[in-house]
Amino acid sequence: MRRTAYTVIGVLILCVMLFPVYWMLNASLQPSGNTLTAGFLPLHPTFSGYKRAFDEQGGNLVTSVIIAVGTVVLSLAIATPCAYALSQFRSRWVSIGLLAILISQMIPGIVIANALYTAYERIGLLNSIPGLIIANCSSGIPFAILILRSFMMSLPPSLVEAARVDGAGLFRAFVAIVLPISKNSLITAGLFSFLFSWSDFLFALTLTTKGGVRPVTLGIYQYLGTQVQNWNAVMATAVLSAIPAIVLLIAAQKYIAAGAIGGAVK
Amino acid sequence: MVTLTRTTVAGRERVRGRRRRGEDLTKILFVLPAAVAMLALFGYPVVKNLLMSLQDYTLRTFFTGEAPWIGLQNYSAVVKDQLFSDAMVNTALFTIGSIAFQFAIGLALALFFRQRFPLGGLLRSLLLLPWLLPLIVSSATWRSILEQDSGILNRSLLGLHVINDPVPWLNSPSVALIAVIGVNIWIGIPFNVTLLYSGLAEIPDELYEAGQLDGATGWRAFRYITWPNLRSVASVVLMLGVVYTIKVLDIILGLTGGGPANATQTLATQSYEKSFVDFKFGQGAALSNILIAISFVFAVFYLRSTRRAVDE
Numbered sequence: 398m399r400r401t402a403y404t405v406i407g408v409l410i411l412c413v414m415l416f417p418v419y420w421m422l423n424a425s426l427q428p429s430g431n432t433l434t435a436g437f438l439p440l441h442p443t444f445s446g447y448k449r450a451f452d453e454q455g456g457n458l459v460t461s462v463i464i465a466v467g468t469v470v471l472s473l474a475i476a477t478p479c480a481y482a483l484s485q486f487r488s489r490w491v492s493i494g495l496l497a498i499l500i501s502q503m504i505p506g507i508v509i510a511n512a513l514y515t516a517y518e519r520i521g522l523l524n525s526i527p528g529l530i531i532a533n534c535s536s537g538i539p540f541a542i543l544i545l546r547s548f549m550m551s552l553p554p555s556l557v558e559a560a561r562v563d564g565a566g567l568f569r570a571f572v573a574i575v576l577p578i579s580k581n582s583l584i585t586a587g588l589f590s591f592l593f594s595w596s597d598f599l600f601a602l603t604l605t606t607k608g609g610v611r612p613v614t615l616g617i618y619q620y621l622g623t624q625v626q627n628w629n630a631v632m633a634t635a636v637l638s639a640i641p642a643i644v645l646l647i648a649a650q651k652y653i654a655a656g657a658i659g660g661a662v663k
Numbered sequence: 664m665v666t667l668t669r670t671t672v673a674g675r676e677r678v679r680g681r682r683r684r685g686e687d688l689t690k691i692l693f694v695l696p697a698a699v700a701m702l703a704l705f706g707y708p709v710v711k712n713l714l715m716s717l718q719d720y721t722l723r724t725f726f727t728g729e730a731p732w733i734g735l736q737n738y739s740a741v742v743k744d745q746l747f748s749d750a751m752v753n754t755a756l757f758t759i760g761s762i763a764f765q766f767a768i769g770l771a772l773a774l775f776f777r778q779r780f781p782l783g784g785l786l787r788s789l790l791l792l793p794w795l796l797p798l799i800v801s802s803a804t805w806r807s808i809l810e811q812d813s814g815i816l817n818r819s820l821l822g823l824h825v826i827n828d829p830v831p832w833l834n835s836p837s838v839a840l841i842a843v844i845g846v847n848i849w850i851g852i853p854f855n856v857t858l859l860y861s862g863l864a865e866i867p868d869e870l871y872e873a874g875q876l877d878g879a880t881g882w883r884a885f886r887y888i889t890w891p892n893l894r895s896v897a898s899v900v901l902m903l904g905v906v907y908t909i910k911v912l913d914i915i916l917g918l919t920g921g922g923p924a925n926a927t928q929t930l931a932t933q934s935y936e937k938s939f940v941d942f943k944f945g946q947g948a949a950l951s952n953i954l955i956a957i958s959f960v961f962a963v964f965y966l967r968s969t970r971r972a973v974d975e
Contacts, residue, residue, distance in 0.1 A: 403780035410772065411786050414852065418792060420815060421804040433813040479697030486690055494694070499966065501705040503958045505910035507934050508951045511715065511944060512708035518725055535704040538697065567689045596797035598913045603939050614799045621803060621917060628807060635800045642795035650788045653795070 421639065425632035433628050446629030447637075454634045457613040460526070461595055461638075464612060467530035468594035469587045472537030476586065480545030481575055485554060498539045509535050510603040517604060524609050532600040537590035544589070548582035549575070585652040588645050595641050613638050709955070715948035722942040730945075737949040746925055746933060753840060754909060754929040760844040761851060762904045766897075768848070769855025774885075776856070777863050787860065794853035802917025805846045809833050809918075833919050836926035843918050843927050847911065855900060862896030863889070898964075905961045910954060930954045 420435075426442035427435045429449070483491050513532055514523070522528030552575065560570040576583070598614040605611060617638065620631045646653055716737050718730040741747055776787045793801065808816050809832035817829040832842040866889065874880070874888050912931040915921060921932040928936075930950055938947025 400780040403775075403778050404782050404786075407776070407780065407783060407786045410775070411789055414790055414849070415792060417801070417804045417808060417849070418796070420808055421800070424807055433807055433810055433815070435815070475696045475700050478693040482690065482693040486693075490694075494698075496966075497701060497705075500962065501701065503906050503955065503962045504705055504709060505912075505931060505934075505951055505954055505958070507910070507912060507931060507938070507947075508712050508955065509704060509708045511934075511938050511948055511951065512711035514938075515711070515715075515720075515725075515944065516707075531704075534700060538700055538704070542697065567686055568692075571693075592795060596799075598797070598799045598917075602916075603935075614797055617799050617803050618917060621806060625806070631803055632807060635803045638800050639796050642792065642797070646788070646792055646795055653788070653791060 418639070421632050421635050425629055425636045427629050429627045429629045443629075446627070446633035449627065449630040450633035450637060453630065454613055454616045454637070457611050457616040458637060460610060461612040461614070464526055464529050464533065464597075465591045465594040465641075467526065468533040468537050469590045471530060472534050472541050472590040473583060473587055475534070476538050476541035477545055477576070477579075477583065478571065480542045481549055481571060483542065484546045484549035484552070485557070498542060501535075501539050506535075506599045507603075510599055513600075514603055522604075524605050524607055526610055528604055529597070529600055529610065529612070530594075532604055533594040533597050536593040536597075540589055540593070541586035544586040545579065545582050548579060552578065581652065584649070588649055588652055592642060592645065595638075712948040712952055712955075715945050716952050718945050720943075720945040720948070724944070733945070737945040738953075741933075741937070741946050741949050741953075746928055749925060750928045750930050750933045753927060754931075756840060757844055757847070757911070757927075757929055758905060758908045760841075761847045761908050762901060764844075764848045765851035765855045765904060766901060769852050769900075770859050770897075772852070772856045773859035773863055774889075776860055787856070790856060791853045793850055798850070798913035799917050801846065801850055802914055805849075806833070806918060809842055834923055836924045839919050839923055839926045843915055846918060847908070847914055850914065851904065851908070855904070858896065858900045859893070862893050862900075865896075866892045902961055902964050906958055909958055909961075930957075 423437075423439050424433060424435050425446050426439040426444070427433070427446070428441075428443050429445055479494075483494055509532065513528075517523045517525075517528050522531070556578075557567075557570045557574055560574055561567070565573065596614065597612065598618065601612040601615040602618065605615065613634065617631065617634055620627075620634065625631055715730075717732055717734060718724075719733045719736075720730045724730045772790070776783055808814050811817060811829050811831045811834055814832070816832070817826070820826045821829065830838060833839050870888050870892070871884060874884050879887050910931050911929075912935060915927055915929060915932050916935070919927045921928040921936065931954060934947045934950035934954065936947075937943045937950060941947075
């Protein structure tokens with residue numbers, strides 16, 4: 398009885414915390430206009446907001462997907478061998494590397510944007526997808542190293558030693574043995590790199606100067622402007638941009654929780 | 664066990680001397696890409712910002728390539744700016760207000776979810792959603808909720824006769840900062856719950872059983888068992904919170920853009936505006952260096968507290 402009461406309270410807490418998410422969905426199903434007239438339930442849902450969102454932001458959504466996937470691939474390719482090295486090799490450089498990663502978390506994105514803008518301006522990476530992928534790796538790589546390392550610390554050295562006795566080189570042993578066994582933590586690190594990149598707004602805002610390459614976060618920002626013209630299209634775009642987070646949370650619950658804890662504390 | 668493996672490895676490697684040299688190279692190649700990336704994405708920006716903050720680096724620099732050295736003039740310019748003290752105060756209020764409430768509410772929820780009840784785990788993981796949403800999505804959503812005339816918050820409060828006139832949440836200089844802090848609290852709660860929950864889960868049940876025999880239940884159990892054991896995790900959560908909150912930019916840009924009448928300008932938004940709106944990159948860099956310096960002070964606390972957490 399008492400435990401059921403706890404569940405009821407828990408559901409109520411969740412309703413309060415997730416109300417804005419519900420409201421986003423609700424407002425996206427309302428008729429268009431510059432005022433918000435939504436009742437608590439979308440009794441007469443219309444999809445005109447979504448139609449408009451796809452028309453105006455469809456290309457931007459594709460841009461965001463490409464950038465996010467690129468960030469995942471590049472971040473994991475760079476972070477995974479390094480995480481393995483930091484977990485298994487014995488060297489005084491290990492603690493220096495870890496310290497560098499911790500310090501990197503303190504550097505505001507605007508500092509990175511400032512420097513990358515001037516560098517990109519010179520080498521022609523402004524307004525480009527590779528430019529944004531590289532910038533987004535600044536959140537993907539350190540996080541992936543921390544997550545992957547905390548898992549790889551638990552690998553017994555004998556695992557790789559056995560393969561080495563059979564004559565496999567360090568790199569081959571890494572690919573054949575360490576990578577398959579680290580599948581779950583690779584998924585966690587990949588999911589977070591995707592979300593970080595998908596959510597990026599600062600680099601999108603500062604490292605693009607004209608219309609060509611425009612991730613969807615920037616699209617929403619431009620919708621917001623000073624006066625919102627079409628709330629339903631804004632909210633429909635917001636819902637579409639929230640989908641990866643929602644899908645990942647439901648489909649990959651245990652990975653996400655592991656990432657939240659592993660990346661922050663370890 | 665460890666020494667044993669090491670000596671056998673060493674022995675084998677002495678035999679295969681040539682292979683070992685190749686291996687040292689392989690080991691370096693494992694780390695090299697990440698080292699280059701970290702230097703390019705963090706080392707270079709920090710150095711570049713330090714240099715830029717000492718230069719007259721403006722839009723003209725991009726055309727002429729000239730950025731004359733001007734010493735500390737950028738720093739004195741931004742500090743003398745009448746917005747600077749406002750931005751400092753706002754940054755402090757934003758950070759302290761956000762952290763205090765995120766932590767208190769996060770701790771309360773973490774304690775609540777430690778009670779074992781049906782669906783508890785599922786509810787707790789769904790709670791993570793606000794933290795995973797893109798910040799600009801959260802900003803857009805809250806813009807619609809806080810909208811002065813037709814937002815659901817004012818409509819509900821008017822309907823319940825809590826207020827007589829709509830509150831200009833994001834349009835009035837006197838309440839905008841409070842509204843922005845409120846939204847940031849909402850975003851940060853899940854992070855706090857998750858970390859504090861994992862800290863609570865590591866406190867052994869035996870301690871509570873033993874405490875019960877001594878009459879430590881309820882509040883006394885929290886005071887004498889939970890809190891002392893949670894302290895190291897709590898200090899990590901708080902320091903991480905400060906380091907992350909002090910540089911928040913997306914939420915403020917999305918909600919108010921620093922306005923109205925600069926009421927929500929922080930060091931981070933000021934730095935953005937100097938660089939990318941006014942194109943005074945030197946001054947923007949000076950401001951972000953001040954931000955890093957403040958962050959660094961807290962970072963020292965953070966590193967010390969993590970070390971303690973690891974030691975314990």
